[in-house]
Amino acid sequence: MKIAITAVSGQLGRAIAEKAIATFGKENVVGTARTPEKVKDLDITIFKADYNSKEDFVKAFQEIEAVLLVSGMDKPEKRSGQHKNVINAAKESGVRKMIYTSIIGKPGDSTFDAVINSNRQTEEDIKNSGMDYAIGRNGLYIEPDIDYFDNYEKEGKIINCAGLGKCSYTSRDELAVAYTQLIKNDSLDGQVYNLAGEAITQKELVDYFNRFFNSQLIYESVTPEEYLAWQKIHNGDFLGTIIAGIYTKIRHGEFNVESDFEKVTKRKHKKVNEILSEYTDHIID
Numbered sequence: 185m186k187i188a189i190t191a192v193s194g195q196l197g198r199a200i201a202e203k204a205i206a207t208f209g210k211e212n213v214v215g216t217a218r219t220p221e222k223v224k225d226l227d228i229t230i231f232k233a234d235y236n237s238k239e240d241f242v243k244a245f246q247e248i249e250a251v252l253l254v255s256g257m258d259k260p261e262k263r264s265g266q267h268k269n270v271i272n273a274a275k276e277s278g279v280r281k282m283i284y285t286s287i288i289g290k291p292g293d294s295t296f297d298a299v300i301n302s303n304r305q306t307e308e309d310i311k312n313s314g315m316d317y318a319i320g321r322n323g324l325y326i327e328p329d330i331d332y333f334d335n336y337e338k339e340g341k342i343i344n345c346a347g348l349g350k351c352s353y354t355s356r357d358e359l360a361v362a363y364t365q366l367i368k369n370d371s372l373d374g375q376v377y378n379l380a381g382e383a384i385t386q387k388e389l390v391d392y393f394n395r396f397f398n399s400q401l402i403y404e405s406v407t408p409e410e411y412l413a414w415q416k417i418h419n420g421d422f423l424g425t426i427i428a429g430i431y432t433k434i435r436h437g438e439f440n441v442e443s444d445f446e447k448v449t450k451r452k453h454k455k456v457n458e459i460l461s462e463y464t465d466h467i468i469d
């Protein structure tokens with residue numbers, strides 16, 4: 185089966201492409217990228233394609249049986265229209281099956297809900313497209329927190345508004361394992377799957393970091409209003425609003441979900457300590 189994976193210039197698209205190459209063979213995988221220069225080292229055909237252009241994707245999807253669409257990063261009000269370009273291009277090109285990387289999250293009224301709603305709109309557009317489909321809803325990646333560790337250490341703490349709320353974390357590599365199954369295994373078609381690992385509090389995250397990185401961080405919780413104001417100052421209106429919304433959803437338990445990872449992959453999702461220990465082994469290597 186010949187498959188196309190979008191946004192392989194990004195970290196999730198790349199992780200999925202690497203697993204897909206190992207599973208289906210490089211001759212059966214093509215990638216699309218808005219910035220192909222970033223993926224010169226990936227040994228597959230890459231088509232330059234921007235989510236704003238349906239035509240770019242029609243060119244990329246000739247003789248493709250399945251398309252994996254990685255959600256974009258634009259403002260929420262623009263995202264579902266961009267994704268629709270990819271869905272319509274797939275339909276027009278005779279693609280049989282769409283796989284989509286959506287996001288977990290119970291509905292709420294946080295400033296992140298516009299992003300969740302745009303993902304839900306794309307899920308509906310795929311269901312209504314007439315193509316076969318499988319939809320994954322991703323837990324929050326743990327890697328951005330690991331990447332930010334040096335800053336946490338400088339500050340001596342993790343500070344946000346999650347309070348005692350639990351969040352179901354995952355990693356891009358774990359997601360890539362699940363998405364390879366969703367591409368390959370048609371018996372999983374027609375469903376939406378929460379792809380996430382164990383749900384932990386921010387205090388538990390801090391404890392894991394202190395254990396694995398030998399640090400002495402503390403966790404400090406502030407109110408959603410305080411955190412939104414702080415985020416806007418430090419990360420600007422757009423990104424600050426998104427980040428504050430994410431931690432508000434964690435506070436309200438809206439990112440604590442039952443996971444379908446094992447149903448999809450036939451194995452348990454790695455625990456946070458396994459992911460962190462692989463990460464620290466990798467640094468030591």
Ligand SMILES: NC(=O)c1ccc[n+]([C@@H]2O[C@H](COP(=O)([O-])OP(=O)(O)OC[C@H]3O[C@@H](n4cnc5c(N)ncnc54)[C@H](OP(=O)(O)O)[C@@H]3O)[C@@H](O)[C@H]2O)c1
Pocket residue numbers: 191192193194195196197217218219222233234235236254255256257258266287322323324325
């Ligand atoms: N679950 C989570 O914790 C979490 C966290 C962050 C984001 N996300 C979502 O998951 C997606 C994948 O995450 P990631 O870690 O791979 O993010 P990433 O490394 O920042 O990659 C984002 C990708 O989206 C591409 N993209 C953005 N706008 C595009 C457009 N108009 N046309 C074509 N491609 C476009 C980027 O292309 P360029 O290389 O050209 O910029 C890049 O390849 C994100 O896009 C976002 O929707 C989820």
